[in-house]
Structures are given as structure tokens and as C-alpha cells.
Amino acid sequence: MKMETNFLKRLELQGFKSFAQKTTLEFSHPIIAIVGPNGSGKSNIVDAFRWILGEREAKQLRGDRLESLIFAGTSKKPPAGLARVSFYFSNRNNLFKEGGSEITLTRKIDRSGFSQFFLNNSEVRLKDILLILARAKLGTRGLTIIGQGESDIFIKSGPQERKEMIEEILGLKEFCLKKNQAQHQLTNSQINLDKAKAALEELTPHLRFLKKQKKRWDKRQEIEEELKILENQFFAFHQFQIKKSLGEISVPLKKLDAEVSKKTAEIKHLETQLEEVKKTEGDQKSFEEIRSKINELLNRRSFLEKTLGKLEAQKEMEKFKASPEIKRNYPTPINFSTLEFSTTLKSLISDLKQILNWQDLEKIKNTLKQWLEKLEKIFIGEEITEFKENKPILQSQDNFIEQKYQKTVAALKALEEELKDRKIEEEKIISHQRSFSQKFRNLVEILEEKKNELQTLERERQKMVFEKEKLNLKLKELEHQFETLGRSQEEFSRLETPYEENKEMDWSTAEKHILKLRGELAAIGEINQDLIKEADESEARYEVLKRQISDLEKASQDLKTMIKDLERKITVEFQEAFHLINEKFNQYFQLMFGGGKAKLKMRSQKTELRVIEENNPAEKAAAGEITKTEAKEEADSTMGIEIELSLPKHKNFGLDVLSGGEKSLVSIAAIFALIAVSPPPFLVLDEIDAALDETNARRFADLIKDFSGKTQFILITHNRATMEVAGILYGVILDKDGGSKILSLKLKEAVTQK
Structure with missing residues (x-):
């Protein structure tokens, strides 16, 4: 029967392990059974579930490296270039806040080992995928996927691991991941805070010394400003006086230049006349x-x-x-x-x-x-x-x-x-010749007279030019003095505006004051500009460190508050569900064993903090930590889950003495107790009924059928009773080319047709 609550819609495999061709498995029924002979590739489907849910370790996927997930090829079929797995989820219950009514999650890997995640065809990070899946009560190391030979996983796991499995089923893993991430950020923040405080402590005495030097520089700057203003006034006034004198010379000099030009023109005219007369001299x-x-x-x-x-x-x-x-x-x-x-x-x-x-x-x-x-x-x-x-x-x-x-x-x-x-x-x-000589003599006399006049004008002009040159030399000397004071030529040229209000100033007194100020500067000495720059940079760094310390302290406090809030939420919700889980665990234990008692207990243990261990890179990515981590001593106690059992007609005894079948039954009772309290969207179970006898296999099948209304089951099985409760039966066989091939059968339609 097709149910409206089916979470999984279909699975697509291409180039993944033994599935060379694109293979689609439709999940239109809450119970899907997958059967087939050993070695046909059934468990590869489980590996596909585990891989797309974020598994990064090849050994958890039954391989030596991740590239081995790609179809390696056979004698009849060449190897694939990449492996791709896509899940199509229903989002009617808004388990995924991202996307619409249907969510597509795809993961690819090529032969270089480069792996990518896509959510609705948009590339996303593994870290983000793990948080989304945790919110939907899904994970790779809990009870969502139980692989072949792991039917007693709940018994074999340690107290802390059992607690994490329960948290995942309860939907608390999202908060646990956030808590781990916050703790990691808090650790980094504390490290950064310690570094910042150490840097500030180291910087403070040096900054104190630099500030003293900077005060001297500030005093020097004040003197330099006063000196600069006074020098500007002094040089601007003298510059103005020289330029004024130059202006007074310029007018008569221009007049003389005009007269010289006029006289020169007259002489040229006379010389021209003289040349004309010479032409009449005769041959x-x-x-x-x-x-x-x-x-x-x-x-x-x-x-x-x-x-x-x-x-x-x-x-x-x-x-x-x-x-x-x-x-x-x-x-x-x-x-x-x-x-x-x-x-x-x-x-x-x-x-x-x-x-x-x-x-x-x-x-x-x-x-x-x-x-x-x-x-x-x-x-x-x-x-x-x-x-x-x-x-x-x-x-x-x-x-x-x-x-x-x-x-x-x-x-x-x-x-x-x-x-x-x-x-x-x-x-x-x-x-x-006598007439020519007389005319020539007259012109020569006039020419000489004009030349004498020109010489007189030239002497007067030369005198003025000499005075002008003297003033220009004075101006140059003034400029040179200005430059020897360390001032630029450009600054001197900007002193063109005269200081009219300072004309009555006693410039000899002003010059003495300039010398006094320069003496004070000499007494202070030259300030190392690099040191001033270092002082400014150190002060800026000091302020940055103070702000950084303040921000880190605030961030640390916020993270501590967040961690406490998350711990409180996890603890409260865990404790609220734990009582119901215990009741259900005892109930299903008695069902499976025909009596007896079973109980889960929370116990506090002093343990080393498991700061995202190397064997769980999925949690590393979720917590923002992918590199090698270090174990630290945890001051607080770590809560774990212990199991107390009492089999029918037996006294209390430890888990180690249970047989393999009994361990499987206890784990199955725990699984159904958990999904009874907090049903996950789906479970993938790979031959966990293999160790059950016919009676317990029937009980297991009935429980699957009972819980299929809230949870979707994908079962790898050889058990007839389990197959009978399945709505769709997929058979996996090896094709002629060496790849896995899927055969499907909808049992209800088959029965009807029969």
C-alpha cells in the first residue's frame, strides 16, 4: 500500500560500486525488501545510503579508499569515471527547511578523490548537509543504518555511544553538533583570547616608552608649527620687499628699453641712409x-x-x-x-x-x-x-x-x-666727390651723435639691470636661506602674498626668536620617524587588541551561554524521552524474550573528552573541525547509558554472557523502543534478522509492519517472514557484464494477479 507519509521516494545509483549503469529504486511503499544471492551487490545499496548521508571513511563503506566506490570495470564492461548517488525525499512534514515539497540530495566522486554534495542541484558543504540530516534524525553512525553483522550494535557500543545513538533518534544530534561546534569555537576563542592578552601584556610597556617619545615629538611639532609660521612671515615680508623694489625698477627699465629700441631704430635708419649715400659715391x-x-x-x-x-x-x-x-x-x-x-x-x-x-x-x-x-x-x-x-x-x-x-x-x-x-x-x-664727401660727413656726424645718445641710454639701462640683478640675487639668496631651513622651493613660491599686517614688526627681534626656536628644536633632537610610526602602529594595535579582547570575551560569554542553553535543551528533552524509552525498551524486551526485565540507566563517568575523534570525520565536518584533533581532559562528568537485563528464569547478569541471538534481540528491542518514542523518517537494516529463529523472525516482521505507519523501512533480508510484510520486493542479481542488476516486484499486485 502506497502511503502518503513515505519519506524516501527513490534512489538513483550510477557508477557506484557494482552498479555500473544508472539504476533507480522506487520507494513507493513504507516497507521495501531487497533480496538476492550473496555477492550480488545488496549491501552496496546500504553503502550508498551511508555514503550519501555523509560517511567519509572508506572502511565504513567496506573499501580501502573512497575511489574504490567507483565501478572498477569487468572483462566485459569498462570502469566508470565517477560514482553518483541521488536521494529524492518528500518534504511534506517540513523536515527540511531548504527546498520545496521534494528534496534531491546528490553526492559525486571522481577518480581523483574529489567529492561534491548537491542539494537541489546547488553545491553545498558536508558540514551543512550533516546539520540538515541531523535535524531530520538521520546519521551514519547511529541506528538509522545498521549494516550487515551489526544487529547487536546497541549492545556492543559503549555507554557514551549508546547515548549518542539515542540523541540521534530523538533529533538531538543537531543540537549536539551545534554544541560541539560552539565548544570548538569557544576553545579557539579562548586560545585567541590568551594570545591577545599575552600580546597586549607584551605591548603595553613598549607602548608606554613609545608614548613618551611621541610626547617629545608632539612638543617638537608645536615648536615646528610656531617656527614655520614665523619663518613664513619673515621670509614673506623680505620677499615682498625685494619684489616691490623689483617692481619699482621694472617701470623705468621698460621705459629705457623703449627709448633704446627707438634710438636703435633711428641709428639703423641713419645707417641705411649712409649706405644709400655710399652707393652715390661713384665708381x-x-x-x-x-x-x-x-x-x-x-x-x-x-x-x-x-x-x-x-x-x-x-x-x-x-x-x-x-x-x-x-x-x-x-x-x-x-x-x-x-x-x-x-x-x-x-x-x-x-x-x-x-x-x-x-x-x-x-x-x-x-x-x-x-x-x-x-x-x-x-x-x-x-x-x-x-x-x-x-x-x-x-x-x-x-x-x-x-x-x-x-x-x-x-x-x-x-x-x-x-x-x-x-x-x-x-x-x-x-x-x-667733394659733394659726396660733404653729405657723407654730415650723416656720419649725425650717426655718431645718435650712437653717443644710445651709449648714454645703455649705460643708464645697464645700471638699472645691474640693480635688478642685485635684487634677483638677493631673492635667490633669500630662497637659498629658506631651503637651508629644510623648506622646499614650492613652499617659498607660495609665500607670494605679503603679510601687510606684519610690516611694522621688529624683524630683528623676530629673527632672534627664530634662532631661539631652532635652538629648542636642536635641544630636543631629531625624532626617529620610524619610531613615531611604530608608536602610531603600536597604539593602533593596542586598540585593536583591546577591541579584540573585548569581542573575544563577549563571544566566549555568548558561546558559553549558547552551550549552556544547548546542554539544557539536550538534557531536558533527553530526560523527558528517556523515561518513555525505558518503558518501551522493557516492553519490547519482554515481547522478544517472553518475559524478563530490561532497563536503561544514565550514569556519570569521568572520561577523556572525545573532541571529535579521527574515526568520525563526519562529526569533524559538522563541528567545523576536519584536521587532526587532540584529546583534552574534561572537567565535567560525561553521561553514558548502561543496560541492565534480567532474562526469564535467570538472575541479573552482564551483557557479555549473552549469546549472539540474544544480543540481537536486545538491540532490536532497543531499536523499536527508540522509534516508538521518536520515529525517524526511515531505517536501513541489513540482515539484522539473520540470527533470529522463526518465532522471533515473525515477531520482528510484525513489529516492522506495526511501525511502518510512521517510519519507512529498507530491509536487506533472506528471511521469508520479513519478505512477506514488504510492499515492494527488489531482487539484486549479477548481470552478464558483471554489474549488479535490479529486479522489482510489487507484492500486492502480484497477489491480486495470482
């Missing part, structure tokens, strides 16, 4: 050519005059030679050698030089007369000799000399005419 070359031509003409005239003189002499000589007197006096020719002639000439020159110094006039005349006679003998003798030798030629030369004489006279006359014309041209050029 000096032409004048020189005329002068050269005149000189040439004069030379030529002189030559012609000399030639004419010679010709006249020659004519007279011809007449003289032909006279009878010459013939009488010089019948024979006179012959002189060149040497004799040269010697005679030198003697003549010497005597003439002496004559110049003589005062005796008579002596001079006699000497000259002697020399005249001597010369006449020489020259007349030569001509006569030449005449005699060349007599035939001389006879024809008379006419030639006359002709030459006439030509020379004509040429001389023509030359005189040309010379006259040339001299007229020369006079014109000379007249033009």
Missing part, C-alpha cells in the same frame, strides 16, 4: 682708370717730348757733322773702349758730387770746362767714327729723321687734346 675704379689714363698720357707726352728733343738734337748733330770745322779738328776718329768710357763716367760723377760742396766759383767753372772738353772729345769722336762707317746710311737718314720729327709733333698735339679731355672728366669726378 672709384672709373676715377682710377681716368687718373691712370691721364698718367699714361702724361708719360706718353713726356716720351714724345723726349723723342722730339732727341730728334731735334739729331737734326742739329747732322748739321754739325757736315760743318768744315768738325772736319778740320777731328781728321781721325777717336776710339774709346767701354771700360774707358765707364771709368770716365764714374770720375765725372765723383767730381760733380765734390763740386756741390765747393764754395770757390772759379774752381767750379774750370773743372766743368775740363769735363766739357773731355766729353766733347768722346761723343763727337764716336759720332764721327759712326758717321764714317755708316756714311752711305747717314745720307738717307736725314729725310727719315725729318719725317719722324713731324709725326712726333703731330702725335704730341693729338695727345695734348686727349689729355685736356681727360682732365675735364677728372674735374667732374672730383667735384662729385
Whole structure:
């Protein structure tokens, strides 16, 4: 019969252990039985339940490592790349606050060992999944899933483990996980608090020292601020004075610059005029050519005059030679050698030089007369000799000399005419030159006058420029002094606004005060900026530590309050249910054993605190602790559950003497007692009826049927009585390819058809 209260809807397996293909098991009935031969893969379905509910240890899943959950392949089928298990839950009772009317929980793992959880296709953390499942009374290490060979698990477990199983069934595990998480956070908070207090205690004396140094720095800062203001006033005033003087020079200097520019322009204009006048000077070359031509003409005239003189002499000589007197006096020719002639000439020159110094006039005349006679003998003798030798030629030369004489006279006359014309041209050029020289001289005089005026202006301008340079040097020196005080050029440039109100200040007194302040700074000494920075950082860290300590103390107090509230809630709800559980445990014990008594007792034990042990990583994740943990001594007592039994016709005795079947019956009685008080959504039981005889197997089947109205059962069984109460029977067999295969049968429909 399909019930409205079914929690599980279906299970999907793909690549998980022996289920290579996608396999779906529908859970449309409150009792599902799964049967099949040994080794077919029935228990793999239980492992799938345990894995998807958060189990992380491979040994709890009957493997050596988590990657072994993936289908390893057979000779006929290749291995799978990943394993996936999906559960579909009904959420009609709002066991899950997340999601709608149906919840899908999926877990995947690949061959690298990377595992993921998905809730309604959204990835979630294992920590969050464990809290959600704990709220729904589900877990991996309690009584929700009882594996093969664990039918006596409640008996074998220790007192503390029994208590945890009961808490899980009662839905208190969620609060236990929160409590463990809070305790872990409290431990971490206490550690952090101790560290913060130790750091604060270590920091305090050093901070005290740094504050003293910082006070000196603060005093230095006050002096530096006062000094900076006073220096700004001092330098701004002197800067203003210098700039004011520069401004007073600038106006006349600009005026002088304008006058210099004007005078320079005038000089340039005059120079241009002078150049124009120079162009009218005339061609000096032409004048020189005329002068050269005149000189040439004069030379030529002189030559012609000399030639004419010679010709006249020659004519007279011809007449003289032909006279009878010459013939009488010089019948024979006179012959002189060149040497004799040269010697005679030198003697003549010497005597003439002496004559110049003589005062005796008579002596001079006699000497000259002697020399005249001597010369006449020489020259007349030569001509006569030449005449005699060349007599035939001389006879024809008379006419030639006359002709030459006439030509020379004509040429001389023509030359005189040309010379006259040339001299007229020369006079014109000379007249033009006189006019040019006068004009040129006038312009030069004006130009010189203007240049003198310009020089005067330049001297005045240079004087002002020199004064300006002096003021600029003063300004530069002022700026240099400003920079030597450790101030920047940019700061100096910002002092342009004059301090008008400080003009009447006694600046000599102000300068002394500046020196005094600088002396105080020197006395304080340089402050290490790194130390000031360290002081600020230390003070900030001190405040952070104080806030951190305050926050940690508050957080610790809040966590302690939360832990107490959770302990109170767990204790109250546990104690309220514990009485009913005891009654039901005794009831089902008597049912299973046909009498006797059974009782659960809470006892306090001094034990080591189990701070999420290594063999339970699921709880580690839920408490936010996944790494290796340490065992600590717990000051408070730990509550555990002890079992007291009295079998029919036997006295009280311990659990160790029970047979295997009896231990299974006691555990089954405990399971039904727990689900009678607080029914979980479902239970997965793997062959826990295997050790029961036929009578007890029938009782077990009846109890399953009775409780199926509130709890859904997934049973792995070989027991006929258990199969008979199932609504759906799944058979698991090995397929031809070596993988597990599911066969299903709805028993009610089968019976009806039969």
C-alpha cells in the first residue's frame, strides 16, 4: 500500500560500486525488501545510503579508499569515471527547511578523490548537509543504518555511544553538533583570547616608552608649527620687499628699453641712409682708370717730348757733322773702349758730387770746362767714327729723321687734346666727390651723435639691470636661506602674498626668536620617524587588541551561554524521552524474550573528552573541525547509558554472557523502543534478522509492519517472514557484464494477479 507519509521516494545509483549503469529504486511503499544471492551487490545499496548521508571513511563503506566506490570495470564492461548517488525525499512534514515539497540530495566522486554534495542541484558543504540530516534524525553512525553483522550494535557500543545513538533518534544530534561546534569555537576563542592578552601584556610597556617619545615629538611639532609660521612671515615680508623694489625698477627699465629700441631704430635708419649715400659715391675704379689714363698720357707726352728733343738734337748733330770745322779738328776718329768710357763716367760723377760742396766759383767753372772738353772729345769722336762707317746710311737718314720729327709733333698735339679731355672728366669726378664727401660727413656726424645718445641710454639701462640683478640675487639668496631651513622651493613660491599686517614688526627681534626656536628644536633632537610610526602602529594595535579582547570575551560569554542553553535543551528533552524509552525498551524486551526485565540507566563517568575523534570525520565536518584533533581532559562528568537485563528464569547478569541471538534481540528491542518514542523518517537494516529463529523472525516482521505507519523501512533480508510484510520486493542479481542488476516486484499486485 502506497502511503502518503513515505519519506524516501527513490534512489538513483550510477557508477557506484557494482552498479555500473544508472539504476533507480522506487520507494513507493513504507516497507521495501531487497533480496538476492550473496555477492550480488545488496549491501552496496546500504553503502550508498551511508555514503550519501555523509560517511567519509572508506572502511565504513567496506573499501580501502573512497575511489574504490567507483565501478572498477569487468572483462566485459569498462570502469566508470565517477560514482553518483541521488536521494529524492518528500518534504511534506517540513523536515527540511531548504527546498520545496521534494528534496534531491546528490553526492559525486571522481577518480581523483574529489567529492561534491548537491542539494537541489546547488553545491553545498558536508558540514551543512550533516546539520540538515541531523535535524531530520538521520546519521551514519547511529541506528538509522545498521549494516550487515551489526544487529547487536546497541549492545556492543559503549555507554557514551549508546547515548549518542539515542540523541540521534530523538533529533538531538543537531543540537549536539551545534554544541560541539560552539565548544570548538569557544576553545579557539579562548586560545585567541590568551594570545591577545599575552600580546597586549607584551605591548603595553613598549607602548608606554613609545608614548613618551611621541610626547617629545608632539612638543617638537608645536615648536615646528610656531617656527614655520614665523619663518613664513619673515621670509614673506623680505620677499615682498625685494619684489616691490623689483617692481619699482621694472617701470623705468621698460621705459629705457623703449627709448633704446627707438634710438636703435633711428641709428639703423641713419645707417641705411649712409649706405644709400655710399652707393652715390661713384665708381672709384672709373676715377682710377681716368687718373691712370691721364698718367699714361702724361708719360706718353713726356716720351714724345723726349723723342722730339732727341730728334731735334739729331737734326742739329747732322748739321754739325757736315760743318768744315768738325772736319778740320777731328781728321781721325777717336776710339774709346767701354771700360774707358765707364771709368770716365764714374770720375765725372765723383767730381760733380765734390763740386756741390765747393764754395770757390772759379774752381767750379774750370773743372766743368775740363769735363766739357773731355766729353766733347768722346761723343763727337764716336759720332764721327759712326758717321764714317755708316756714311752711305747717314745720307738717307736725314729725310727719315725729318719725317719722324713731324709725326712726333703731330702725335704730341693729338695727345695734348686727349689729355685736356681727360682732365675735364677728372674735374667732374672730383667735384662729385667733394659733394659726396660733404653729405657723407654730415650723416656720419649725425650717426655718431645718435650712437653717443644710445651709449648714454645703455649705460643708464645697464645700471638699472645691474640693480635688478642685485635684487634677483638677493631673492635667490633669500630662497637659498629658506631651503637651508629644510623648506622646499614650492613652499617659498607660495609665500607670494605679503603679510601687510606684519610690516611694522621688529624683524630683528623676530629673527632672534627664530634662532631661539631652532635652538629648542636642536635641544630636543631629531625624532626617529620610524619610531613615531611604530608608536602610531603600536597604539593602533593596542586598540585593536583591546577591541579584540573585548569581542573575544563577549563571544566566549555568548558561546558559553549558547552551550549552556544547548546542554539544557539536550538534557531536558533527553530526560523527558528517556523515561518513555525505558518503558518501551522493557516492553519490547519482554515481547522478544517472553518475559524478563530490561532497563536503561544514565550514569556519570569521568572520561577523556572525545573532541571529535579521527574515526568520525563526519562529526569533524559538522563541528567545523576536519584536521587532526587532540584529546583534552574534561572537567565535567560525561553521561553514558548502561543496560541492565534480567532474562526469564535467570538472575541479573552482564551483557557479555549473552549469546549472539540474544544480543540481537536486545538491540532490536532497543531499536523499536527508540522509534516508538521518536520515529525517524526511515531505517536501513541489513540482515539484522539473520540470527533470529522463526518465532522471533515473525515477531520482528510484525513489529516492522506495526511501525511502518510512521517510519519507512529498507530491509536487506533472506528471511521469508520479513519478505512477506514488504510492499515492494527488489531482487539484486549479477548481470552478464558483471554489474549488479535490479529486479522489482510489487507484492500486492502480484497477489491480486495470482
